[in-house]
Amino acid sequence: MKFINVLAGNFDNVGRLLESFLGQWWGPLLGVLGAAAAVFALAAGIKYILAAQSGDEQKLKQAKNFITGIFIGIVVVFVIAALVPVIIACFQSWFDNDVPEFAQIVRGRFQL
Numbered sequence: 001m002k003f004i005n006v007l008a009g010n011f012d013n014v015g016r017l018l019e020s021f022l023g024q025w026w027g028p029l030l031g032v033l034g035a036a037a038a039v040f041a042l043a044a045g046i047k048y049i050l051a052a053q054s055g056d057e058q059k060l061k062q063a064k065n066f067i068t069g070i071f072i073g074i075v076v077v078f079v080i081a082a083l084v085p086v087i088i089a090c091f092q093s094w095f096d097n098d099v100p101e102f103a104q105i106v107r108g109r110f111q112l
Contacts, residue, residue: 018088026084033077040070 044067051059 022085022088026081030077030081037070037074037077040073041067044070 044063047066048060048063051063
């Protein structure tokens, strides 16, 4: 069996494996990340309230930075949640359509 045939067979399965992963684990994974974000947001709110009551400017600044970090993390999770399925669909399309052409190019260049 030639190397390029094995490589092309593996490319065909990559997209299917990634789609299977998304179908089974993506929803629960996002649920866990959402729950973790809620817990961190609650902790940040409590930290901010305690810092505001104490009047310590350093603690208040730390609490604000913590809230900013949580907000950035939530935005990153939503962006990833939106982009990962699109990226995997693009790879699946690329694997399905271009593997024979890629195999032909590799065979021609490396005489496989």
